[in-house]
Amino acid sequence: MNKYKNIKAFSLIELLIALALIGILVSLASQMSNGLAKKTANGAYRLLVKDISQARTFAGDPSLPYSSILLIPKDGGSNSDWLKGWEIRANSPSGQLLHSQSSFETDSVSITSNEFSKTTPMFFSKKGYANKTGQFTSKHTPCGQNTPSYIITVAKSGLTHTKKESCTP
Numbered sequence: 001m002n003k004y005k006n007i008k009a010f011s012l013i014e015l016l017i018a019l020a021l022i023g024i025l026v027s028l029a030s031q032m033s034n035g036l037a038k039k040t041a042n043g044a045y046r047l048l049v050k051d052i053s054q055a056r057t058f059a060g061d062p063s064l065p066y067s068s069i070l071l072i073p074k075d076g077g078s079n080s081d082w083l084k085g086w087e088i089r090a091n092s093p094s095g096q097l098l099h100s101q102s103s104f105e106t107d108s109v110s111i112t113s114n115e116f117s118k119t120t121p122m123f124f125s126k127k128g129y130a131n132k133t134g135q136f137t138s139k140h141t142p143c144g145q146n147t148p149s150y151i152i153t154v155a156k157s158g159l160t161h162t163k164k165e166s167c168t169p
Helices: 012-060
Strands: 068-073 086-090 097-101 109-112 122-125 134-140 148-154 160-166
Touching: 012 068, 012 086, 012 097, 012 109, 012 122, 012 134, 012 148, 012 160
Parallel strands: none
Antiparallel strands: 068 086, 068 122, 086 097, 109 134, 134 148, 148 160
């Protein structure tokens, strides 16, 4: 009598197929995660560029009675952290809020600037000129070789230039 005849188990082929399927699922999940990270970083920088342009448009609007328009990070972030969102305000005693961008509610993107902060905000004159040249960096955190980093340069003319780079920590 064969004592192994009634033992039920997986064959080697069945185990290999199961491992292959698990490997495929892990690979797909990783690719989807990287794709979402790229879209978040891409969306953050696009919103910032759009709002820089919007602040410049507000500044040049002759119907608005303000001498200049400020673009400042929202409260709650560090001095140079723009991830909590930003505001476009009139440079007047009332500091009227003209536009507000909410937080991105994620730890996977960072937006920083060494030149523009709460204490030294970006502002645009009535002619649409920026107070100074500066840069913003929008990148996925933690950096990976397949995630982009965006460098947004604001010239004194008020125009922006965006450069896409590979993300470096």
